[in-house]
Amino acid sequence: MKETAEPPPALGAALTPRKRRAVTERFFQLLFFTCAAVSVLTTAGIVITLLGETIQFFGEVPVLDFLTGTRWTPLFASQHFGVLPLVNGTIAVALVAISVAVPVGLLTAIFLSEYASVRLRSVVKPILEVLAGIPTVVYGYFALLFVTPILRGVFPQTQIFNVASAGIVMGFMILPMMASISEDALRAVPRDLREGAYALGATRLEVVTRVVVPGALSGVLAAVILSVSRAIGETMIVAIAAGLQPRMGFDLLSSMETMTAYIVQVSLGDTPQDTIEFSTIFAVGTLLFVMTFVMNVLSDFFVRRYREAYE
Amino acid sequence: MIDLRVRERPDLRPTAAAAASNGQTDIVLMARGLSFWYGDTQVLDGIEIDVPGRQVTAIIGPSGCGKSTFLRCFNRMNELVPGTRVEGAVVFGGRQINDRAVDPVEVRRRIGMVFQKPNPFPKSIYDNVAYGPRVNGFRGSMDDIVESSLRRAALWNEVKDDLKKSGLALSGGQQQRLCIARALAVEPDVLLMDEPCSALDPIATTRIEDLIRELCEQLTIVIVTHNMQQAARVSDRTAFFTVTDAGCGILVEHSETQKLFTSPADERTEAYITGRFG
Amino acid sequence: MSAAPTAAAPAPPSSTAAGVWRPRKTLRRWLGWAFQGLTIVSTLLGLALLAALLFDVFRDGAGQVDGHFLSSYPSRFPEQAGLRSALLGTLWMLGLTAVIAFPLGVGASIYLEEYAPDTWLTRFIQLNIANLAGVPSVVYGLLGLGLFVRWFGLGRSVLAGSMTMALLILPLIIVASREALRAVPDSLREGAFALGATRWQMVRRTVLPAAAGGILTGTILALARAIGETAPLITIGALTYIAFDPQGPMDLFTVLPIQIFNWVSLPQKGFADLAAGGIVVLLLVLLIANAAAVALRYRMQRRLQ
Numbered sequence A: 001m002k003e004t005a006e007p008p009p010a011l012g013a014a015l016t017p018r019k020r021r022a023v024t025e026r027f028f029q030l031l032f033f034t035c036a037a038v039s040v041l042t043t044a045g046i047v048i049t050l051l052g053e054t055i056q057f058f059g060e061v062p063v064l065d066f067l068t069g070t071r072w073t074p075l076f077a078s079q080h081f082g083v084l085p086l087v088n089g090t091i092a093v094a095l096v097a098i099s100v101a102v103p104v105g106l107l108t109a110i111f112l113s114e115y116a117s118v119r120l121r122s123v124v125k126p127i128l129e130v131l132a133g134i135p136t137v138v139y140g141y142f143a144l145l146f147v148t149p150i151l152r153g154v155f156p157q158t159q160i161f162n163v164a165s166a167g168i169v170m171g172f173m174i175l176p177m178m179a180s181i182s183e184d185a186l187r188a189v190p191r192d193l194r195e196g197a198y199a200l201g202a203t204r205l206e207v208v209t210r211v212v213v214p215g216a217l218s219g220v221l222a223a224v225i226l227s228v229s230r231a232i233g234e235t236m237i238v239a240i241a242a243g244l245q246p247r248m249g250f251d252l253l254s255s256m257e258t259m260t261a262y263i264v265q266v267s268l269g270d271t272p273q274d275t276i277e278f279s280t281i282f283a284v285g286t287l288l289f290v291m292t293f294v295m296n297v298l299s300d301f302f303v304r305r306y307r308e309a310y311e
Numbered sequence B: 001m002i003d004l005r006v007r008e009r010p011d012l013r014p015t016a017a018a019a020a021s022n023g024q025t026d027i028v029l030m031a032r033g034l035s036f037w038y039g040d041t042q043v044l045d046g047i048e049i050d051v052p053g054r055q056v057t058a059i060i061g062p063s064g065c066g067k068s069t070f071l072r073c074f075n076r077m078n079e080l081v082p083g084t085r086v087e088g089a090v091v092f093g094g095r096q097i098n099d100r101a102v103d104p105v106e107v108r109r110r111i112g113m114v115f116q117k118p119n120p121f122p123k124s125i126y127d128n129v130a131y132g133p134r135v136n137g138f139r140g141s142m143d144d145i146v147e148s149s150l151r152r153a154a155l156w157n158e159v160k161d162d163l164k165k166s167g168l169a170l171s172g173g174q175q176q177r178l179c180i181a182r183a184l185a186v187e188p189d190v191l192l193m194d195e196p197c198s199a200l201d202p203i204a205t206t207r208i209e210d211l212i213r214e215l216c217e218q219l220t221i222v223i224v225t226h227n228m229q230q231a232a233r234v235s236d237r238t239a240f241f242t243v244t245d246a247g248c249g250i251l252v253e254h255s256e257t258q259k260l261f262t263s264p265a266d267e268r269t270e271a272y273i274t275g276r277f278g
Numbered sequence C: 001m002s003a004a005p006t007a008a009a010p011a012p013p014s015s016t017a018a019g020v021w022r023p024r025k026t027l028r029r030w031l032g033w034a035f036q037g038l039t040i041v042s043t044l045l046g047l048a049l050l051a052a053l054l055f056d057v058f059r060d061g062a063g064q065v066d067g068h069f070l071s072s073y074p075s076r077f078p079e080q081a082g083l084r085s086a087l088l089g090t091l092w093m094l095g096l097t098a099v100i101a102f103p104l105g106v107g108a109s110i111y112l113e114e115y116a117p118d119t120w121l122t123r124f125i126q127l128n129i130a131n132l133a134g135v136p137s138v139v140y141g142l143l144g145l146g147l148f149v150r151w152f153g154l155g156r157s158v159l160a161g162s163m164t165m166a167l168l169i170l171p172l173i174i175v176a177s178r179e180a181l182r183a184v185p186d187s188l189r190e191g192a193f194a195l196g197a198t199r200w201q202m203v204r205r206t207v208l209p210a211a212a213g214g215i216l217t218g219t220i221l222a223l224a225r226a227i228g229e230t231a232p233l234i235t236i237g238a239l240t241y242i243a244f245d246p247q248g249p250m251d252l253f254t255v256l257p258i259q260i261f262n263w264v265s266l267p268q269k270g271f272a273d274l275a276a277g278g279i280v281v282l283l284l285v286l287l288i289a290n291a292a293a294v295a296l297r298y299r300m301q302r303r304l305q
Helices: A015-060 A063-068 A084-115 A118-133 A136-154 A163-188 A191-198 A204-215 A217-233 A236-241 A259-268 A276-310 B016-021 B067-074 B104-110 B125-135 B142-152 B172-184 B202-215 B228-234 B257-262 B267-273 C025-064 C067-071 C084-115 C120-132 C137-151 C158-182 C186-194 C199-228 C231-236 C256-265 C271-304
Strands: B027-038 B041-052 B056-060 B084-092 B111-114 B138-140 B190-194 B220-224 B237-243 B249-256 C019-021
Touching: A015 A063, A015 A276, A015 C084, A015 C120, A015 C137, A015 C158, A015 C199, A084 A118, A084 A163, A084 A204, A084 A217, A084 A259, A084 C025, A118 A163, A118 C025, A118 C199, A136 A163, A136 A236, A136 C025, A136 C199, A136 C256, A136 C271, A163 A217, A163 A236, A163 A276, A163 C025, A191 A204, A204 A217, A204 B125, A204 C025, A217 A259, A217 A276, A217 C137, A236 A259, A236 C256, A259 A276, A259 C137, A259 C231, A276 C120, A276 C137, B027 B067, B027 B220, B041 B067, B041 B220, B041 B237, B056 B067, B056 B228, B067 B084, B067 B111, B067 B190, B067 B220, B067 B249, B104 B111, B104 C025, B111 B172, B125 B142, B125 B172, B138 B142, B142 B172, B172 B190, B172 B202, B202 B220, B202 B228, B228 B257, B237 B257, B237 B267, B249 B257, B249 B267, B257 B267, C025 C271, C067 C084, C067 C271, C084 C120, C084 C158, C084 C199, C084 C256, C084 C271, C120 C158, C137 C158, C137 C231, C158 C199, C158 C231, C186 C199, C199 C256, C199 C271, C231 C256, C256 C271
Parallel strands: B041 B249, B056 B220, B056 B237, B111 B190, B190 B220
Antiparallel strands: B027 B041, B027 B084, B138 C019, B237 B249
C-alpha cells in the first residue's frame, strides 16, 4: 500500500501536465515528511538544549559533586551543587504517589475488568478519565487547601507545605493511567485461561489473583513504571503543595523540594540568565529527562512483552 | 446469574428405560427439561438425558446444535457469561446442582472440564497440575498428587524430568494431556470434554482417545465431538443433538453407541450419521 | 481414587492416599466477597476524590465568578482582582498553538499513514513520537527557553509560548490523526487510485474528508491539554502579573493556570478564593472544549451511519 511508484501516465497525455503533476506529488510528499521530521527535530532540540547548557554547567561544577552531593544551595552565598536532596524529594513524592495510585489503580482495574457489568464500566470509566484531564494546577490547589488541612488535623506536626499531601493528590492524578493500562493488560488475559481455572473449582478471587493478575503481570509492571515516570515529571502539584526546601530524608509530613519544583522556582525568580545559578535548571532538567526516558523505555518493553504473549 | 424457574417439580429419578438398559450402572448425571437462553435467543430446548457412571457418553450433532452449551450446563460454566438463563434441572448424584443454594465452585470441583483448545496456565507443568489442589485446600503430599495425576493422564514419562518447564513449552497434544492431568488432580467424579482433540494432529488425537478409554474405568466422561468416528471409537453411549429451524438445539436420540450408529431410531439421526446432513 | 459415584449423593473425596481435602468453602466465599468489596471501595475512592475536588473548588470559587472578575486585570487587592489578561492570554496562546500544531500534526500523520515506506527511518520517527509523549512538560519548557526564547530571540512572547505548547501537544495530535486516517477503509483509497488519482489527490479528496471528524476531535482534545498546562510556560518565563491586553504575538502574556498558580502562592486571605474562581473558569473552558469534541465525534458517528 505504501509503494511510492508513480501513477501510470495517462495515455496520450501531454508531457507538461504529467510533469507538473509529478512535481506536485514530490512537493507534498516532501512537505509531509518535513512535518514528521519536526518530531525528530524536537527530540534533537531537547537533547541539544539540555546538553549544551549542562556541559557548560559541568565546566564549573564537577559531575561527581553534582551527582553525589547532599547539599543543594545554588541560590545562596555559600553555593553547593549536590543534586541528591532534589532527587530525594522527587523520589519521596513519587513513592507516596505510587503507593496511592498502584493499589487503588490496580484494584479499580480489577473491578472494571472482572466484576463490573459492561454498562457500569461504560459509566465509571469516563468519569475516572476526568481525573486525568484536570489541570495539575487545580490538583495543587486541592492539595494545599483541602488535603493539607485534613492532614494537619490528624497529624498536628504536619507542615503547611509537605510531601504527603502533594503525593497523595498526585496519586489520584495518575490513577486513571494506572487503572487503564492495567485494565488493558487484565483484559488481554485470554478467556479460556479464566475458564480453565473456574473449571477446577476456583473462586473468582482465586481466578483473579492466581491466573489473571499473574498473566497480566508485565502489563501491570509497565503501568507501575509509567506511573513512577509520570510522578517524577509532574511539576505544578509539587511546586504548589510540597514546598521549596531541598532536604534529605523521608519525613513525609515536612516540606521538600523536587527537581521539577526547583526548575519552576528558578524560572519564577529573578536569577539572571547566563549565570551558573541559572544553568542549574538545565542540569536538573537533563537528569529529569534521562530518568523519565529510561523508565518510559522500560515500560514500553514490558507492554510489548505482554502483547506478544497473548496476540 | 441463574434464573431457575422450574414450573413442575422435575422427576429426579432415572428414567425406567435408562435404568433397565444399564442394569449394572448407576446414573450419575441427569438433565430434566433443560432449556437455555443467550439473552433472548433460545439455544437449548427441553433436554432430557441420563448419563450413566463410569462410561463415556458422546454428544454429537451439527454445528450450532448447542452441544457445547449443553455440556457447560453440567458444571455451570455458562453462568460466567453475562445474560444467560437456564430453565430445568441438572441433577448430579441425586441433587439438583443448578440451584442458587448450590455453590458452583463445589460443582466444578466435582465435575471437571477439558476444553477445545489446550489452555494450560502460563506457569510450570508442576504448578499447572497443583493449581486445583492448592485452591481447593488439599493437605498432603503435593508431589504425590502431581505425579499421580500426570501418570493418569499418560504424561508423566514425558515430563517427569522437567516439571519446572512452562506448560506452554509442550506440544499441543502434551498440553491437552496436561490439561487433563490438571483436571484429574482435584479428583473429580465426572470429566466433561469439549471437543478435546479438535486442535490436535491425528497421532495426538489417538493418544487422547486411548486415554479416555483408560480413564472411564475410574470416572464418568461426557465428550462433545464433531467427529462421528471418534464418538464411535471412544464412547459407550451417544446422544445426537440437532438444531431446529428456529436455531434451537434439541436432543433427538440417546442410546448405546453401537445401536445409535447401526440402527438409529430417528430418521434425522440416520440422515446425519450417513452424511446426508451436517 | 475417589468413592464410586452413585445416584445416592456420593461422598466428597475428602481423603485419599495422598492427603486430605479441606475446601474451606465458607472462608473462600467470604474472602471473595471481601475482595470484591475492596475493588468497589477502590473504584469509589477515585470517584469520591473527583467529587470532593469539584465540590471544594466550586464552593470556594463559584461566588467569585462575575462580570467584574472576568473583565478586570490582576491586582494587589483581592476584591479588585480579575483574570481578564489571563483569559485573553489563554485565547491568544490557544489560537497560535492551534495554527502551528494542527498543520504540523496532520502533515506528520498523513506522511506516516499514507506515504511512509516501511524503513528504519519511519520506525525511528514513530518511536520518537511515542517517546516524546512521555517527556515531562517542564522539559518542553526548558526546550522553549533555550530554543525559542533565547536562540530565536522571541523573548517571553505569546509566540514563544505557543510554539513550545505546539511541540508539547504535537504527539497527541499525531496519534489521534493517525488513528482517524487508519479508520478510513482501504477500499476508498483503492477506488481513488483506480480512477487515476495521484496519491496527493487521493489523500486530499478521499481520505482527508473521511478522517476530518476524527482529526478535529483529536486536535480539540490536545488543545484542551494545552489550556491546562502551566509548567512549560512558567519555565519559558511567562509572567504572573500582566495588567494589559496582549495585542500581538510578540507581546508578553500570562494564561489562566499561571494566574491561578500565582493566586494560590499568595499568602494573603482572599487570594485563595480568587484562585478557586479562576479554577472554576478554567474548568468551564475545558468543559466547553471537551463538549465540542464529544459533539463533533457524535456528529461524525451519525454521518458514518
